[in-house]
Amino acid sequence: MKPAPFVYHRPASLPDALALLERYGAEGRVLAGGQSLVPALNMRLATPGALIDINRIPGLDEIRLGAEGLVLGALARLDAVERSPLVAAHAPLIAQALPHVAHLAVRTRSTVGGGIAHADPAAELPACLVALGGTVRALSRRGSREIGAAEFFRGVCTTALGPGEVLTAVVVPRLAPGWRSRFDELARRHGDYALVALAAHARVADGTLAEARLVLAGVGATPVRAARAEAALAGRRMDAAALDAAARALAEELDPPSDVHASAALRRHLAGVLLRRAVRGLLEA
Amino acid sequence: MSTPPPVHERESYIGQSVVRPQTARLLAGRGVYTDDVRLPRMTHVAFLRSPHAHARIRALDVTAARALPGVVAVVTGEEIARVCDGWVGTLAHFAGMKSAKQFPLALGRATWQGEPVAAVVAETRALAEDGVASVRVEWEPLPAVTDAETALDPATPVIHPELGDNLAFALDVVAGDVARAFAEADLVVRETFLTGRHTGVTLEPRTILADFDPAERRLTVYHSFQAPHMMQDILARHLRLPEHDVRVICKDVGGSFGIKVHIYPDEMATCALAVLLGRPVKFVADRLESFQSDIHARDHRVTAELAVRRDGTFVGMRLDDLTGIGPYSVYPRTSAVEGNQIARLAPGVYKLRDYAAAVRVVLQNKTPMCQYRAVGHPIAFAVMEGMVDLAARELGLDPVEVRRRNLITADMYPCTAPTGYFFERLSHEEALDKILEMSEYARLCEERDRLRARRVYRGLGLCMFIELTTPGPAFYGIGGARISSQDGCTLKLEPTGKVVCLTGVTEQGQGTDTIIAQVVATALGVRLEDVRVLTGDTMVTPYGGGTWASRGAGIGGEAALLSGKALRQGILRVAAAILACEPEDLDLRASRIVDALTGEVRLDLPELGRIAYFRPDTLPKDFQAELAVTRHYVPRHQGFAFTNGVQLSHVEVDVETGFVRLLKHWVVEDCGRIINPRLVDEQLRGAIVQGIGAALWEHCVYDAEGQLLTGTMMDYLVPLAAETPEIVVGHVETPTAYSEGGFKGAGEAGTAGAPGAVLNAVNDALAPLAARVTTQPITPEVVLRALGKLP
Amino acid sequence: MDTTVAIELAVNGTPVGRRVEPRLCLADFLRYDLELTGTHVGCEHGVCGACTVRVDGALVRACLMLAVQADGCRVETIEGVSGTGEVSDLQQAFAEANALQCGFCTPGMLLTAHEILQREPGADPARIRLALSGNYCRCTGYQAIVDAVHRVGGARGRETR
Known part of the structure; x- marks a missing residue:
């Protein structure tokens, strides 16, 4: 080998x-x-x-709060991101997600840029970036550009990066007032790729989720935004019927893969469980 | 110099948790595993393996590979077969068993995905892999036999036409009158249990380094292995070398668990290549190769019927076992043993007399299966104990009470089970009482019931078991396999007064060398630190079987005890000659010769050694000192020394996700006289976690074409620290009276009972929801399907 | 064509210079080029933890780092931390608890355990289990390892108080 x-x-x-x-x-x-x-x-x-x-290129490992939001350089190591007070304060979703990523001796090397550019559909970080409405900064000889996270992930380990283009940073918008985050996943063992993960980011108002961004990992070729479930949640009082309706909407809109770790049916079912838990968690937080 | 105080008590190290001396080396990273050995002009081999489960090799073009820089040789199956004879994995005592002849590299046809087809030898492993990538094979895929259930159907292709069919072995065990028993029963419960294929995943992969000296025609093999003398014998016979010109050396072994006790075609090829090339050749299985080529185990479907009376008394049992073992029965132990043991072990805890079992062992195009830690036990007891709980539930009886009613009781020993196993004395009742007390079982039951009201689903699962240890010649020797059931122990008192111990049993992390030293030091009367133990070298140690089937303590320990006593007599004779008294007047205590009555120190061992070795002229003319002895031991009075125990698992099932959380685990085990309690506890804990892995996570999954889908450690899920529970260990000690030491084995008890305990605990948790699981591993999918939440 | 690359690094405090093939991973470099065989290779895909070493103070999988990437770095292996006595308390606790059997996982386990206790000296057994869960041990069932690490954590805490 x-x-x-x-x-x-x-x-x-x-x-x-x-x-x-x-x-x-x-x-x-x-x-x-x-x-x-x-x-x-x-x-x-x-x-x-x-x-x-690219590991020795200076300046690519920054973790910085700028006007545009939280900037995570391509070479920022996941271990450093996980331990960054800036990330905890301004991107709590990412801070919650990172302990689930593999193990310490991997996170010390693993980078934000690698995790995003590799675009594993079961990975945590891409789902978080989409949920947070982040952007990807890419540079090529033709110049630099910013790509919205939702447009960046194109398929299994496939991204919008073109030939000759390198990811230099990701940017997460500043946390707006009233928004809360909850990351949860179901993996067979701690540190494994999730069977299903849910990155939930929502504005809580009057005991409801006024706006919700729900992004799942492990259920498609890319991070999957659950638009119908989001719509079913938005502004509703979360009684049992409303939760059931949102879970049903989610089950209908997902078309997860079957593999050796889980069948499509299991993934769909677990996504519903995570959704219910996320809603309860976001409202209780 | 002051006179030392008298020494009165002979110190016993037996029963003491002494620290293993060799751990200091391992903790400092100074272990020497086989891949750490490097020889001059050493080469590395990589194998081209079949990508198909079953395919004909139409053409094999190695010219490009041969031309690569750094490539020493590219060798095909036909070329290897010229120097290495094939083998057939059958044993005479398994009547009617058949298997096809197997060679180091596939000849014309590959029969499982991962079977070695060609070998590339190069200056580095990376270059050898470059060579493998350059070998061109024209494959003709053939239909693969993958489903054991249909392997014997007339429509299914026969893997080896010369065998006539795909049936490797069939066995019927019949005792008493089962039909009458079932007719008399108040209730018959019936269930089918599936146990997933799994494998050993030793952290150190299989590794072998073969060094052939063409001048002397001697082969020296460094091997990560459990049975060096067996390997020596097989290498000699199949490579057509005189046995005394083959030396097998086992340095540190990074885990074995029954994986490293079989003949693997790639390892035989490596040795054959060394003979062909006259250069050292090293093979280290990488992890992808390990999953495809290490033996698998446990793939069994068992259907059981238990006939009971209304009061919970068992009156009869039927068991039907089907297993698919891959395309070949593994040499030389065969792949029939697991089925045989399931059939014979299952009823072994209880007073069942009317019993019938049928076993069918079929061939298929998957990685070969063979004996892995606790062979058959985990399946036998998951089935049996699952049936006990099922019967208790159907009858509305307490599962503990049902067990008590049926256990073989203390007054019944010695006794012979209906399946032929002999039990000298076991301690089921004591063990059960102890585990219930240790675990506060009654309190846990109350808590479980209370939590159910809050929809928290916890369960408790018991699994009683017996463990086959210390096998005599009836295990393999009787069937024609040249696998030693006896072991020897040589002890030498060196001139410095220190003791060197050479033993035929081997060390793979269990602490064999430590317990042997404890026994030797105790039997001799020397300090533990004065004993050095050497294992794993066929040129040096007495002939022996190695370490497997929990035989190290029972056989190796007894040989060490006998040898220690003999050397003690030899030392006392020398001391008596020096001191001009009778040996009976003297004793050896704490490495000193003392007056037997007063304990007064008369002589120390370095002085005795000095005189015996360098100044024997000062001793009487007719006296010859003998300060080296060898003693052997083979179990003669019973086929196996059975042990027993019970495990209890406490789990919580998340009925929304189907995930099972292990809360705690208990075991009470009786391995006879305990030599080192801490080592026994750690054997049990490690083995339990192996059983838990099987129950919840580990699974070699194949698709319908025979492609392995779980070929990496990301897909094959071994237990890790976060998910494994605290394990509480308790003991009952019932020494065997057939040996002086009273030692039995303890290596497999943990694995034997853990899956059954977890399975029963999950079913206890699910009971209020009227759901049951009978498939291992118990994945979220399995649980949710049982709950009706998944189609 | 010579594709080898010259590297210079400090391994266990000793300066080392070699030419290496780019494809050589750090674990194989340590094991075969430097004969520091205490770093073990168990899976070569970053799952088992047997090859764990420290590079510039950070815990890494030596099978997932190329030797060329360690150019200019400070690399520490089990041989190094044994020599300095840095993990001697852990080694002693492992021996006493029999927190190792075959010993193949042990070097990686010790380095990981040491890092856990550096980061979180008061880690309870549950935290230790989580943090050790990237290191596979087939022999022990983990409990003795967790106990040993927990005990050392407590002792180190008392010393620094």
């Missing part, structure tokens, strides 16, 4: 990295934390001709 041979580059700057990406085209892969890429290399599921290691 050793990787196929590749050449290795460690650019010292973003322009150098972009030049290498252009040079290698489809043969080049960006190496950030490596916690998903290196297993794929070891198993020879990925056999790139060149790795472009």
Whole structure:
């Protein structure tokens, strides 16, 4: 279980990295934390001709509160993000989600940029970013652009990043008054990929969820926004009937995959359980 | 120098939780596992493995691979078969058993996904894998036999046409008159239990390093293995080398659990390659290979019927077991043992006399199955104890009371079970009483009932069990396998007064070497720190079976005890010659020769050693010192030394998600005289967690084409710290009277009872919802389906 | 074509310079190039924790990091922390509790346990179980490990008070 041979580059700057990406085209892969890429290399599921290691590019590991919101640099390690008071204060959803991501010795290397760009549909961070209405900053030789999280994830491990483009940061809008977050997931064991995860972000007013953004992981090819369930919740008094209606709406709008870990029916059922728990949690918080 | 105070008591280390001396090395990262051994001109082998469950090899093109830099050789099945003879995994005492001849690398056809097909030897493992990637194979996929239930149907292809059908072995165990018993019963309960395929996942993968010296034609093999002498014998016979020119050395072994006691084609190929190339060849299974090629176990469907009277008395039982074992029965222990043991163990705790069991062992195109920790036990007792709880529920009786009514009681020993097993003396009643008290069972029952009103679903599950330990020759030897049922122990008093101990049993983390040292030190009368134990080298240790089937303490321990006593006599004779008295006047205590009556110190061992080895001229002319002895032991009076115990699992089921949370687990176990309580406790805890893993998480899942879907540690879920419960251990001690030490085994009891306890606990939790589960692993899917929440 | 890369790093305080293939992972580099065989390899896909080491003070999976990435870094292995005595209390507690059997998980377990106690000295057994759940042990059933770590956590707490 050793990787196929590749050449290795460690650019010292973003322009150098972009030049290498252009040079290698489809043969080049960006190496950030490596916690998903290196297993794929070891198993020879990925056999790139060149790795472009961006870990030594200065300035990419920032965790900063700016005018645009909370900026998490591509190389911010999940362990640092998890422990950041800024994240706890301004993106509590992410702070709640990160302890579920694998294990400590993985989170010390795993990066925000890698976690987003890898776009595993069962991963926690992409679901959080979509729920929070975040954006992805990408840079290429053509310039930089911002991509809304909802548009960024295109399919299983497929994103809107184009050839020669590298993710430099994600931006999470500042937490607006009245908004609460709740992250919950069901995994067979602590640290495993979730069978289903729910990133819930909602504005609570008068004992109701005035607005809700519900994004699920593990139930589709990308993080899945549960628009019908959100609509069923919005502004309603949450009695048993309303909860049932929201859970029904969710079950109808989800089309989860079946795999060795869970059938589609199980995932649909568990999503409903998580929805009920999230609603109760958000209202009680 | 002051005179030492008299030494009166001979210190006994038996029953003491001494710290294992070799842990210091392991804790410092200074263990030497097989992959840590590096030899001059060493090469590495990687195998091309079949991507298909069943396929013909139309063409194999190795030219590109041979041309790669760093590649030393690319070898096919036909080339290997020229230096390594094939094997057939059958035993004579399993009447009618059949299996096909197997070779190190597939010949013309692959019969499971992962079967080795070609070998690439290179200067590094990475280069060898580059070579594997360059081998071109033209495959012709053949229909795969994957479902054991239809393996014998006429429409199903026969995997090995020369065998006639896919039936490897069938067994009927019949005792008493089952038909009459069922006719007389008030109630018959019937249930089908499914146990998922699982595997051992030793953290250190299988590893072997073979070094052949063409000048002397001697083969030295470093092997992560449990039975070095067995491997020596098999390598010699199949590679056509004189046995004394084959040496097998087992250094530190990173877990085994019955995985590392079988003959694997890739390991045989590695040794054959060393012979072919005249260079050391190392093979380390990577984790993907481990899942496809380590033996699997437990894939059984058991249907059971229990006939009972209204008062809960069992009157008869029927059991039907079907298992699919892969395309070959594994050499040399065969793949029939698990089914055989399920059939014979299941009723073993109870007074059942009328019993019938049928076992069918069929071939299929999946990874071969064979013996893994607690062979058959976890299935036998999950089924039996599941049936007991089911009967109790149907009759409206207390499950504890139903057990009491049927247990083999203290006054009945010795006795022979209807399935042929002999029980010298077991302690079911005492163990049951103890676990109920230890766990505050009555209080937990009350709490469970109280919480149900709040829709918190907790359950308690008991599982009584027996464990087969200390096997004699009836296990394998009688069937023609050259697997030693005896073990030897050599002890030498060195000139320094220290003791070297060589034993045929082996160490894979259990602490075998520690308990052997404890027995030796006690039998001899020396301090524990004066004993050094060496295991796992066929050139050095006395011939023995190794460590498996919980035989280390019962057999190795007894040999050590006998050897210790013999060396003690030898030492006392020398001391008497030196001191000009009679050996009977002297004693050996705490490494000193003392006056037997007064305890006064007469001589220390370094002085005795000095005289015996360097100044024997000072001793009488007709006296010859003998300071090395070997003694052997084989269980002669019973086929196995059975042990017994009971486990209790406490769980909470989340009936919304189907997730099971383990709250706590108890075990009371009787392994005879305990040599080291802490080591026994830790054997039990580790084994219980292995059983819990099977009950809740572990599963080798295949698709209908025979593709393994759980081939990584992300898909095959082993138990980790967060989900495993606190485990409370209690003991009853019933020594065997057939050996002087009274030791029996303890390695598998935990695994034997844990799945049944968890299964019963989950069903207890689900009882108020009229739901039952009978499938392991008990996944959320299984629970929710039982609750009617999933289709 | 020579695709090897020159790296210089400090391993257990000793400066080391080598040329390595880019595809060589840090675990194999430590084991085969430096013969520091205390770092074990159990899965090569980041799940089992046997290869856990410290790089620039951070706990990492050495099977998921390339040796070239450790260029210029400070790497510490079980051999290093044993030599400095940094984990001697944990080692002693593991021995006394028999918190290891085959010993293959032990180096990674010790490094992880040490990090847990650095971060959360008063961690209770439930927290310790969560934090250790990235380290697989097939032998012990974990309880003795958790007990040993908990005991050391308590003792370290008393010392620093």
